[in-house]
Amino acid sequence: MGWLETNAKAPKDAMEVTVIGRMWNFSYEYENGRRTDTLFVPKDQAVKLNLKAMDVLHSFYIPAFRVKQDMVPNKKDNFMWFIPQRVGVYEVFCAEYCGLQHSYMYSSVKVMENSDFQKWITDTTQVAAAANIESPGATGKKIMQNIGCFACHTIDGTKLVGPSFKGIWEKNKLL
Numbered sequence: 001m002g003w004l005e006t007n008a009k010a011p012k013d014a015m016e017v018t019v020i021g022r023m024w025n026f027s028y029e030y031e032n033g034r035r036t037d038t039l040f041v042p043k044d045q046a047v048k049l050n051l052k053a054m055d056v057l058h059s060f061y062i063p064a065f066r067v068k069q070d071m072v073p074n075k076k077d078n079f080m081w082f083i084p085q086r087v088g089v090y091e092v093f094c095a096e097y098c099g100l101q102h103s104y105m106y107s108s109v110k111v112m113e114n115s116d117f118q119k120w121i122t123d124t125t126q127v128a129a130a131a132n133i134e135s136p137g138a139t140g141k142k143i144m145q146n147i148g149c150f151a152c153h154t155i156d157g158t159k160l161v162g163p164s165f166k167g168i169w170e171k172n173k174l175l
C-alpha cells in the first residue's frame with residue numbers, strides 16, 4: 001500500500017512518549033513517568049508520539065524531520081511516529097494558530113546516541129540536581145507554564161482573560 005497506509009501504523013517496537021500541548025507550551029512524558037520541556041529521543045529507534053491537546057487545536061511540527069500532525073482535543077489515537085537518524089537538536093513548532101501567544105509555542109527535540117539516552121532516562125539524580133539549582137521564582141514560573149496558567153494570566157501586569165499576577169504577593173484581593 002501507499003505511504004498513508006504505512007504511516008498510519010507505528011512500528012510495534014516504537015518507544016512511546018506522550019506529548020501534551022496546551023496554551024502555550026509542549027511538555028513530554030516518558031513511559032517511566034519522567035517529564036520534560038524538551039523531547040529527548042534515542043537515535044535509530046522508532047518513536048511514537050501520543051499527542052494530547054488539553055485545550056484547543058494545536059499542531060505538532062518538526063520541520064527537520066518533515067513531520068507534522070494536528071493535535072485535536074479528545075481525539076483518540078492521535079499520534080505520529082518517526083525514526084530519528086542523526087544526533088542533534090532540532091526545532092519543534094506549533095503549526096496551528098492557537099491564540100495570543102501561539103508564536104511562543106516552540107520546543108525542541110534532542111536526538112541522542114542510544115547509550116546516552118538510556119543513561120539519561122534512568123538517571124534520577126540529574127532531575128534532583130536541576131530542581132535544586134533553580135530559584136523558587138523560576139520553578140514557580142515553570143509550574144505555571146506547565147499547568148497552563150499563562151493562558152489567562154500574565155506576570156508583567158498585562159491583563160488577559162484574568163488579572164495579572166504582578167504585585168499580588170501579600171495582597172488579600174485581586175484587582
Ligand SMILES: [Cu+2]
Pocket residue numbers: 021022057058059094095096097098102105
Ligand atoms: Cu498551539
